[in-house]
Amino acid sequence: MLRVYTFVTLLILLTGFASPQSNADPATVTFTIDFPGSLPSHYSIQVQRNGASRYESSGRSSSESQRDDEFSYNFTTSEATRQRIFELAAKAEYFQKDLDAHRKNMAFTGKKTLAYKDSTRTGESTYNYSQNLPAQELTDLFQAISATLEFGHRLADDRRYQKLALAEELKRMEDSARTSPPVEIQAIAPILQQIVNDPGVINVTRARAQRLLESGAKPGQ
Numbered sequence: 001m002l003r004v005y006t007f008v009t010l011l012i013l014l015t016g017f018a019s020p021q022s023n024a025d026p027a028t029v030t031f032t033i034d035f036p037g038s039l040p041s042h043y044s045i046q047v048q049r050n051g052a053s054r055y056e057s058s059g060r061s062s063s064e065s066q067r068d069d070e071f072s073y074n075f076t077t078s079e080a081t082r083q084r085i086f087e088l089a090a091k092a093e094y095f096q097k098d099l100d101a102h103r104k105n106m107a108f109t110g111k112k113t114l115a116y117k118d119s120t121r122t123g124e125s126t127y128n129y130s131q132n133l134p135a136q137e138l139t140d141l142f143q144a145i146s147a148t149l150e151f152g153h154r155l156a157d158d159r160r161y162q163k164l165a166l167a168e169e170l171k172r173m174e175d176s177a178r179t180s181p182p183v184e185i186q187a188i189a190p191i192l193q194q195i196v197n198d199p200g201v202i203n204v205t206r207a208r209a210q211r212l213l214e215s216g217a218k219p220g221q
Contacts, residue, residue, distance in 0.1 A: 026050055027118035029089050031142035035110030040069075040150065045142050047085055049118075053077045053187075055149050071153050075187040077145075085141065089116050091134035093123070099135045100127035114138060144183035152188030159194065163201055170195075170208040177215065186216035 032044040041059030056072045077085070089095070094116040106129050114135060115124040130136055151173055158165040173182065195201055195209040 026052075027086065028116070029085050030113075030115040031138065032113045032115075033110045038110065040071075043146050045145055047077050047082060049082070049086060051076045051079065051082050055146070057146070057150065073149055073153070075149070078184060078186060081141070081184060085138065088134040088138045092132055092138070094121055095125040095135075096121075096123035097125065099125040099130040099132050101129050101131045103129060112139060141183065145187075148182045148184050148188060151182070152191050155188070155195065156191045159191070159198065159201070166195060166201060167205045170205055170212070174208050174212065177212065181215065182212075185212060189213060189216055
């Protein structure tokens with residue numbers, strides 16, 4: 001009787017450890033672009049289905065910068081954006097087909113790669129320009145996310161090295177936000193809050209940071 005109980009217990013434990021659900025990797029969509037001469041010249045954004053995300057970039061962060069910079073940042077993608085990313089990945093058939101339009105004389109706008117991976121499938125396609133509408137929307141979305149994160153990166157550098165530059169950077173973003181609201185602004189909430197709380201920053205600049213911070217609480221931003 002003891003041997004039977006031991007065998008059953010061992011079988012249950014082994015079955016539990018072998019469960020595909022416990023070992024399954026989270027579904028992930030990754031966008032990568034290499035575009036020499038652009039700001040930055042390389043970046044990648046990885047978004048998991050649970051929202052855990054990572055951004056990495058290299059190259060100059062602004063036209064005023066005289067040196068290359070490497071930047072990495074972990075953040076959480078909003079639920080609405082996360083859902084849209086995975087919906088579009090499904091519509092693009094998880095990038096298992098060639099996305100490039102292969103048009104002659106097409107201007108080079110960067111070597112872009114969309115990749116998908118989960119426990120049952122993988123897909124990856126590299127393109128300069130794609131006529132696939134879901135891929136186009138994903139490209140625009142990821143580029144908008146990068147713009148927001150690079151803005152946050154510049155703010156962090158300015159606050160550390162040249163606080164007077166914060167005024168121009170925040171004014172430029174606030175002016176742009178009137179016609180094109182920044183995407184995933186909540187991802188850079190920590191640096192915006194630091195600026196708001198910094199008595200060494202002039203009040204007008206702190207007020208701009210506060211307005212942008214509040215805009216991140218609105219749906220779709």
